[in-house]
Amino acid sequence: MPQIQHHTREEELIVVNQHVVAVFPNSMWTLVFDFDRTRSDPPRHYTLVDDLRVAALYANNLGVDRLREGKPAEALPLLDAATRLAPDYVDALSNLGVARRQVGDLVGAGEAYGRALELSPENPRVLKNLGRLYLETGHREEAYQALEAASMDAESPFIMLVRGDLERLRGNLDLALTFYSRAHRRDPDLVEPFIGQARVYLERGDIRAAQKAVRNALKRDPENPDARELEVEIEQSGPPP
Numbered sequence: 110m111p112q113i114q115h116h117t118r119e120e121e122l123i124v125v126n127q128h129v130v131a132v133f134p135n136s137m138w139t140l141v142f143d144f145d146r147t148r149s150d151p152p153r154h155y156t157l158v159d160d161l162r163v164a165a166l167y168a169n170n171l172g173v174d175r176l177r178e179g180k181p182a183e184a185l186p187l188l189d190a191a192t193r194l195a196p197d198y199v200d201a202l203s204n205l206g207v208a209r210r211q212v213g214d215l216v217g218a219g220e221a222y223g224r225a226l227e228l229s230p231e232n233p234r235v236l237k238n239l240g241r242l243y244l245e246t247g248h249r250e251e252a253y254q255a256l257e258a259a260s261m262d263a264e265s266p267f268i269m270l271v272r273g274d275l276e277r278l279r280g281n282l283d284l285a286l287t288f289y290s291r292a293h294r295r296d297p298d299l300v301e302p303f304i305g306q307a308r309v310y311l312e313r314g315d316i317r318a319a320q321k322a323v324r325n326a327l328k329r330d331p332e333n334p335d336a337r338e339l340e341v342e343i344e345q346s347g348p349p350p
Contacts, residue, residue: 165195172204181211192221199229203238210242216279218242223275230268233259239275248278250335254301266295266302273305282309300330307339311346319343 172187185208191201206221219242225235236259243252251274258267273288286309293302307322320343326336 161194162198165191165198165201168194169198169201169204172201172208176204176208176211181208184208185212192224197228199225199232199235202228203232203235206235206238206242210238210245215242215246219275219279223272223279226272226275230272231258231261231265236271239271243274246278248274251275251278266292266299269295270299270301270305273302277305277309277312282313285309298329300326300333300336303329304333304335304339307336307343311339311343316343316346 168187168191172184172191175181175184175187185205188201188205188208192198192205195201202221202225206218206225209215209221210218219239222235222239222242225232226239229235236255240252240255240259243249243255251271254267254274255271258265258271261267269288269292273285273292276282276288277285286306289302289305289309292299292305303322303326307319307326310316310319310322319339323336323340323343326333327340330336
C-alpha cells in the first residue's frame with residue numbers, strides 16, 4: 110500500500126496528512142484501489158506498510174482533521190495512538206508536538222519534537238515547528254538556529270546545535286553537552302557550541318567550567334554579544350568555589 114503525503118500549515122505550524130491506497134500487483138500490471146477523489150494522477154512511488162502502520166496512518170490523519178477543525182484536545186489521543194502504534198513515525202510525532210503546543214503543553218511539544226529529531230535529525234518540518242516553539246517560549250536565538258538548520262543536511266553542525274539547545278531546555282544537560290561537543294568537532298571555529306556549554310555549566314552551578322567555555326567562545330569571536338552577556342552573568346553569579 111503506497112502512501113501520499115500532504116503538508117499544510119495550521120497557525121504557522123506544519124502538519125502532515127498521509128493517504129494510503131490498496132495495490133494488487135500482477136506480473137503484467139498493477140491495480141490500484143484509490144478512493145481519493147481530489148487526485149487524478151496515480152501514485153508513482155509505492156511503499157509497502159503493515160497493518161500497524163496503516164492503523165497509525167489512519168490515527169494520524171484523524172488527528173490532523175481535528176487540528177484543522179481547531180480541536181487540538183481531541184487530536185491529542187489520536188496522535189498519541191499513532192506514535193504508539195508506530196514509534197518511528199516522525200510525521201505523527203511532529204503533529205503530536207503541534208497538538209500539544211496548541212493546548213499549551215510546551216514541554217510536551219518539545220519532547221515530541223525531540224523524539225522526532227532523534228529519528229530524523231535533519232527533518233525540515235520538525236525543525237520549523239521547533240523553531241516556532243522556541244519563539245513562543247522566548248528563545249529567539251534557538252529559534253533562529255532551528256530555522257536555519259531546516260535547510261541543511263544531517264551532517265551540519267547546526268543540526269547538532271539545535272538538538273543541544275532542545276535537550277538543554279528539556280533539562281537533559283548531559284545529552285545537551287554531547288550535542289554541543291559534536292557540533293564543535295564538526296566545526297571547531299564555531300562560537301555557538303561553547304555558548305551552549307557555558308549555559309549548561311551555569312545552570313549546574315559549575316562556574317569554572319562556564320568561565321572556560323565563555324573564554325573559548327570569546328577567543329573565536331571577541332565581540333559576540335551572547336558570550337559577553339554570559340560573561341557578565343557568570344561574574345554576577347559569584348566567584349567559583
